[in-house]
Amino acid sequence: MNTRDYALSLGDDALVAAQRMGEWIAAAPQIEEDVAVGNIALDLLGQARSLLTYAGSLEDPVRTEDDLAYWRDEREFHNVHLVERSWGVLPERPRDFGVLVARLLVLSTYLCELYDRLSTSTDETLAAVAAKAVKEVDYHRDHATLWVLRLGDGTEESHTRMQAALDAEWPYVAELFDDAWVDPTLVERGVAVLPSTLRDPFDLRIVDVLARATLHLPDVAAAVGGGRRGVHTEQMGYVLAEMQHLTRSHPGATW
Amino acid sequence: MLTIEDLGILRSVDETDDGLLVTITPTYSGCPAMEAIRADLLAAFRDAGRDDVRVEFVLAPAWTTDWMSDEGKRKLEEFGIAPPQPRPRDGVVALTLSLRCPQCGSPDTRELSRFGSTACKSLWVCNSCAEPFDHFKAI
Ligand SMILES: [Zn+2]
Numbered sequence: 001m002n003t004r005d006y007a008l009s010l011g012d013d014a015l016v017a018a019q020r021m022g023e024w025i026a027a028a029p030q031i032e033e034d035v036a037v038g039n040i041a042l043d044l045l046g047q048a049r050s051l052l053t054y055a056g057s058l059e060d061p062v063r064t065e066d067d068l069a070y071w072r073d074e075r076e077f078h079n080v081h082l083v084e085r086s087w088g089v090l091p092e093r094p095r096d097f098g099v100l101v102a103r104l105l106v107l108s109t110y111l112c113e114l115y116d117r118l119s120t121s122t123d124e125t126l127a128a129v130a131a132k133a134v135k136e137v138d139y140h141r142d143h144a145t146l147w148v149l150r151l152g153d154g155t156e157e158s159h160t161r162m163q164a165a166l167d168a169e170w171p172y173v174a175e176l177f178d179d180a181w182v183d184p185t186l187v188e189r190g191v192a193v194l195p196s197t198l199r200d201p202f203d204l205r206i207v208d209v210l211a212r213a214t215l216h217l218p219d220v221a222a223a224v225g226g227g228r229r230g231v232h233t234e235q236m237g238y239v240l241a242e243m244q245h246l247t248r249s250h251p252g253a254t255w
Numbered sequence: 256m257l258t259i260e261d262l263g264i265l266r267s268v269d270e271t272d273d274g275l276l277v278t279i280t281p282t283y284s285g286c287p288a289m290e291a292i293r294a295d296l297l298a299a300f301r302d303a304g305r306d307d308v309r310v311e312f313v314l315a316p317a318w319t320t321d322w323m324s325d326e327g328k329r330k331l332e333e334f335g336i337a338p339p340q341p342r343p344r345d346g347v348v349a350l351t352l353s354l355r356c357p358q359c360g361s362p363d364t365r366e367l368s369r370f371g372s373t374a375c376k377s378l379w380v381c382n383s384c385a386e387p388f389d390h391f392k393a394i
Pocket of ligand 1: 356357358359360361381382383384385386
């Protein structure tokens with residue numbers, strides 16, 4: 001595991017999260033929210049482009065961001081399971097807004113802590129990407145927090161559904177803080193952040209938001225991870241099929 | 256005309272041994288305008304007789320609305336976009352109380368949506384003249 005692998009994994013998190021969020025455009029409960037989720041996905045896509053471009057530049061021969069996004073197969077993606085999952089809690093509601101809000105809160109809170117720390121990485125490129133991105137995910141976190149407060153401390157229906165959405169997302173939180181995939185020498189050299197060290201500040205933030213929203217921290221077992229090793233849930237295939245089919249149907253096409 | 260220099264996107268222009276090097280920085284990581292700006296720059300230089308131009312993107316230091324010139328802010332307001340306010344210092348909580356309506360000048364305005372037509376803007380509405388307007392968010 002080297003700097004390329006590290007940048008690639010972080011880039012895959014942002015790329016797959018952005019791709020999934022795109023499903024909400026024109027499907028959110030308000031037109032303002034269509035715009036919001038579109039903008040958030042665009043920020044994440046921008047972060048993914050920088051990270052994948054950097055990862056590809058460290059390969060020999062060099063690969064572009066497009067090579068990496070469109071021409072890798074499922075086992076070569078290293079994103080966490082959290083970002084690849086579909087949006088449903090119940091089969092009859094395959095796209096639940098509560099799940100979007102819960103995932104946005106988890107992801108943006110984690111990314112705020114990660115990018116903040118990574119902005120002082122000894123790797124200049126990672127530091128520059130992170131210093132830019134931290135301003136963006138900070139705004140995403142504010143947005144998610146407003147919705148969690150509004151839904152959690154709203155009606156009985158919104159409260160119940162917000163809690164159910166948090167419970168559904170929570171098994172996938174632990175994988176974000178798993179250290180196993182990060183080479184300790186990268187951490188020692190100040191290139192990478194040890195994921196477990198982000199857990200305490202993450203929990204502090206989350207506990208505060210949930211308390212104000214009259215919600216409780218889910219007490220559920222962690223799911224079996226594996227995303228960092230390229231082992232994904234069955235839902236990953238659908239994400240990649242949609243993201244990659246155009247490029248693979250018409251290789252080399254431009255417009 | 257609002258220029259990329261007014262917006263603080265243009266970072267430097269240098270004569271190098273192998274031609275002119277123009278360095279620009281994106282407002283947001285995913286700013287889709289960057290490719291268009293690069294193409295426009297190359298076309299403008301070509302029209303001016305220079306075809307030895309490279310345009311490079313840099314991320315550090317990260318762009319901030321503090322780099323926008325006063326002239327740039329004035330022009331934004333002329334176009335109906337409320338310019339960014341000065342950024343709070345580190346450790347100070349950002350709080351946008353109210354913006355002046357770029358159409359009628361009223362301070363009686365409210366935020367409609369935290370996200371607007373592009374990543375760099377939020378959507379506001381004026382309570383006096385009832386017109387909506389974009390606000391360039393301070394970052
Ligand atoms: Zn007005």
